[in-house]
Amino acid sequence: MMTEPVLRIDGLKIAAKTTTILEDISLQVQRGEIFGIIGESGAGKSTLAMAVVGLLRSGCQRKAGSVTLAGNDLFALPQPELERVRRRKVSYVAQSAAAAFNPFYRLSDQITELAALELGTPKAERHRMAAKLFAELQLPDPENFGKRYPHQVSGGQLQRAMIAMALINEPDLIIFDEPTTALDVTTQLEVIRLIRKIVSDRNCGAIYISHDLAVVSQLADRVMVLRHGKIVETGETRALIENPQEAYTRDLVANKTTTSAAQVAGEAQATVTVQGLAAGYSGVSTISGISLDLAAGKITALVGESGSGKTTLARTIAGLVDLHAGQMLLKGKALPGRIEDRSPEARRRLQYIHQLPDLALNPRQTVRDIVGRPLTKFGGLRGAALEAALQQLMRDVELPESFLDRVPGSLSGGQKQRICIARALAAEPDVLICDEVTSALDPLVEESIIQLLLRLMGQRPLSILFITHNLLLTQRFAHEVVVMKEGRIVEARPAADLFAAPQEDYTQRLLAATPLMERGWLEARLHANEATN
Amino acid sequence: MRNFGFIAAVICFALLVLAAIFAPLLAPYSPSEPVHMAYAAPDKKALLGADSLGRDMLSRILFGLRYTLGIALSVSILAAGVGVTLAFLAAFRKGWTDLLLGRLVDAVMSVPQIIFALVVLAVAGVSLPVLILTMAVLEATLFYRVIRPVAGDIVAMDYVEVARLRGEGIGWYLFREILPNAAPTLIAEFGIRIAYAVLFISGLSFLGVGVQPPDADLGGLVRENALAISVGQLSPLAPAVCIALITLSVNGIVDWFIHKYSVRGELG
Numbered sequence: 023m024m025t026e027p028v029l030r031i032d033g034l035k036i037a038a039k040t041t042t043i044l045e046d047i048s049l050q051v052q053r054g055e056i057f058g059i060i061g062e063s064g065a066g067k068s069t070l071a072m073a074v075v076g077l078l079r080s081g082c083q084r085k086a087g088s089v090t091l092a093g094n095d096l097f098a099l100p101q102p103e104l105e106r107v108r109r110r111k112v113s114y115v116a117q118s119a120a121a122a123f124n125p126f127y128r129l130s131d132q133i134t135e136l137a138a139l140e141l142g143t144p145k146a147e148r149h150r151m152a153a154k155l156f157a158e159l160q161l162p163d164p165e166n167f168g169k170r171y172p173h174q175v176s177g178g179q180l181q182r183a184m185i186a187m188a189l190i191n192e193p194d195l196i197i198f199d200e201p202t203t204a205l206d207v208t209t210q211l212e213v214i215r216l217i218r219k220i221v222s223d224r225n226c227g228a229i230y231i232s233h234d235l236a237v238v239s240q241l242a243d244r245v246m247v248l249r250h251g252k253i254v255e256t257g258e259t260r261a262l263i264e265n266p267q268e269a270y271t272r273d274l275v276a277n278k279t280t281t282s283a284a285q286v287a288g289e290a291q292a293t294v295t296v297q298g299l300a301a302g303y304s305g306v307s308t309i310s311g312i313s314l315d316l317a318a319g320k321i322t323a324l325v326g327e328s329g330s331g332k333t334t335l336a337r338t339i340a341g342l343v344d345l346h347a348g349q350m351l352l353k354g355k356a357l358p359g360r361i362e363d364r365s366p367e368a369r370r371r372l373q374y375i376h377q378l379p380d381l382a383l384n385p386r387q388t389v390r391d392i393v394g395r396p397l398t399k400f401g402g403l404r405g406a407a408l409e410a411a412l413q414q415l416m417r418d419v420e421l422p423e424s425f426l427d428r429v430p431g432s433l434s435g436g437q438k439q440r441i442c443i444a445r446a447l448a449a450e451p452d453v454l455i456c457d458e459v460t461s462a463l464d465p466l467v468e469e470s471i472i473q474l475l476l477r478l479m480g481q482r483p484l485s486i487l488f489i490t491h492n493l494l495l496t497q498r499f500a501h502e503v504v505v506m507k508e509g510r511i512v513e514a515r516p517a518a519d520l521f522a523a524p525q526e527d528y529t530q531r532l533l534a535a536t537p538l539m540e541r542g543w544l545e546a547r548l549h550a551n552e553a554t555n
Numbered sequence: 556m557r558n559f560g561f562i563a564a565v566i567c568f569a570l571l572v573l574a575a576i577f578a579p580l581l582a583p584y585s586p587s588e589p590v591h592m593a594y595a596a597p598d599k600k601a602l603l604g605a606d607s608l609g610r611d612m613l614s615r616i617l618f619g620l621r622y623t624l625g626i627a628l629s630v631s632i633l634a635a636g637v638g639v640t641l642a643f644l645a646a647f648r649k650g651w652t653d654l655l656l657g658r659l660v661d662a663v664m665s666v667p668q669i670i671f672a673l674v675v676l677a678v679a680g681v682s683l684p685v686l687i688l689t690m691a692v693l694e695a696t697l698f699y700r701v702i703r704p705v706a707g708d709i710v711a712m713d714y715v716e717v718a719r720l721r722g723e724g725i726g727w728y729l730f731r732e733i734l735p736n737a738a739p740t741l742i743a744e745f746g747i748r749i750a751y752a753v754l755f756i757s758g759l760s761f762l763g764v765g766v767q768p769p770d771a772d773l774g775g776l777v778r779e780n781a782l783a784i785s786v787g788q789l790s791p792l793a794p795a796v797c798i799a800l801i802t803l804s805v806n807g808i809v810d811w812f813i814h815k816y817s818v819r820g821e822l823g
Contacts, residue, residue, distance in 0.1 A: 381714065382713040
């Protein structure tokens with residue numbers, strides 16, 4: 023391909039007052055090509071994406087290098103010219119479609135706003151343009167879809183509507199900034215399929231930013247791995263995944279492909295038993311007919327799409343949802359449905375870890391206060407004994423003791439989640455309920471948290487209920503898997519059996535929709551889908 | 556620069572408080588005896604001149620400072636204590652508690668403050684405790700209105716749920732989980748309300764139901780001497796400057812607290 027690339031970045035360096043955010047970044051994107059950029063949060067992905075459209079966050083400065091988009095040197099252009107290039111040549115698809123749309127305007131009007139501003143296209147014509155794009159993106163009822171407001175369509179549809187908005191100016195380059203992170207696996211499959219189609223149909227260039235290497239490897243022709251603002255390595259997707267050159271890339275790749283079989287503990291007695299449970303809010307049962315056991319020393323994975331009722335079930339066991347029918351037992355003793363009716367002993371034995379550590383830690387308390395409170399409340403520890411227990415817990419979750427005097431705001435996401443785990447362990451529980459505890463974390467941090475949980479299980483007799491929407495993730499450590507759909511349990515079996523031969527259609531679909539890294543997975547999936555339709 | 560402002564505010568406020576406490580020692584004359592010529596200009600004997608009855612302005616200001624600072628501070632502290640506790644309680648308990656407290660506050664707020672105070676003071680008689688309590692009740696409704704939604708947001712946080720799962724008592728919720736997170740708003744509101752309390756006393760004094768003559772608070776002194784401006788005297792400006800100093804120094808201190816708190820919360 024010797025044609026002029028759509029985008030060319032040469033030796034770009036961007037720095038804030040004291041820190042360098044991007045250093046020596048060079049890349050080229052050709053027409054019809056999807057260029058993947060992968061990295062953890064803080065790697066500089068978003069700064070790079072903004073630099074591609076000639077934007078710098080306030081306080082940032084370009085120290086060196088250039089960005090050439092469709093023949094225009096962006097940082098050399100005067101402001102009005104730059105804005106004209108932005109409107110005509112490039113589009114940006116943001117991570118959260120829900121946050122990107124104005125809730126007070128109809129979809130058609132928002133999507134075609136650029137056409138109205140740039141070309142003064144009359145309204146009727148704009149609505150025809152929008153309807154055509156909706157049809158191309160396979161949205162339901164394309165003629166009338168645009169009359170709806172953003173809150174009237176589903177998350178996956180809204181994400182497609184945002185892609186339609188990106189296509190309105192027939193761009194030469196589209197930047198996709200983690201467009202599927204907020205979607206569940208089956209919806210994600212739809213969106214990445216569309217992205218592939220659009221780029222090849224229109225012969226434009228695309229940049230796809232993600233922290234999920236599996237998704238990127240299905241889409242991108244070439245991939246760049248970014249870390250601490252520097253390029254770790256760039257290469258053809260297949261070569262990079264099959265033969266990574268750098269240690270960091272090897273970690274990223276290994277993380278998804280190796281499957282360490284879960285160790286099988288002996289026959290254990292149930293710590294929590296749930297029988298014929300129905301529960302929900304304001305009199306309506308959102309889950310019903312639920313029966314399951316959590317065995318001592320085992321990890322039970324609870325899997326389902328968003329809305330399947332998995333979090334409701336976890337919260338019911340924790341005593342936070344109205345119990346409508348059925349009963350719960352903790353170590354053979356009746357467990358009341360309302361947390362307020364439970365004994366301090368029952369509260370201590372059952373600990374709940376939230377999805378977002380940011381919200382689960384009081385920002386005004388030090389780590390010492392946060393972790394120390396259950397030690398004092400449940401264990402009656404004070405003074406030197408409390409201090410010793412705190413230091414032991416910090417060692418257990420692999421954080422330095424000096425963190426005891428810090429506040430949550432000064433910790434990273436993974437560190438905060440470790441503090442939440444330490445707080446739960448401080449109660450010396452029998453049962454840990456982990457509600458999507460890793461879904462807000464980067465893959466490598468997610469891996470380290472899972473390793474931590476496994477190691478903790480080896481040290482004490484814990485039952486863990488691990489809630490996730492990523493069925494494949496649980497293959498590596500779960501002993502039992504429970505699959506939920508629409509408030510009911512679809513399939514509940516030992517993990518080894520389930521992954522060897524998933525019986526229910528729904529389980530198979532969940533498994534199939536989770537991206538793998540092998541090349542050709544997407545094509546195989548699409549082929550399978552067409553065959554069934 | 557921020558520290559300079561804070562230190563200046565602390566020094567200024569401390570001087571004002573000391574002046575109020577030691578007023579009987581510092582005042583050169585009795586605040587209620589005519590010792591100069593009426594409208595005497597400032598000179599060596601009367602540093603800030605005299606009022607229409609020949610009373611010494613400096614002495615009157617020092618004693619006025621006692622009333623203004625004493626009433627404004629005790630009203631604001633009482634009002635914050637009551638208003639904030641009720642707001643936390645309403646946010647935490649929700650349901651009937653929230654509904655009843657909310658409507659009660661609405662009812663009190665629907666009557667103009669001055670009218671409400673006039674009625675209460677007319678019925679209960681004008682005395683310092685009644686004055687302070689009445690003002691505190693009225694100010695408490697404003698604290699409630701501002702803090703209730705803030706507390707509502709905090710109660711919805713997962714860390715409050717963690718405390719609920721652990722089985723904490725109500726004191727822990729209100730003062731360990733909610734209060735520290737509501738503090739920046741609370742402190743800012745406190746600074747503003749002190750300034751308004753100063754104006755409120757002045758208003759009541761003007762209507763004759765506040766501080767009773769011959770005593771006067773700073774606002775009362777401004778009003779008493781307002782006529783002097785028309786004869787070319789600057790004496791009313793002195794108590795006005797004092798009010799400004801109280802407001803500025805309180806807010807200087809408050810700003811520093813807000814900055815300190817928000818920096819701590821923003822890291823990461």
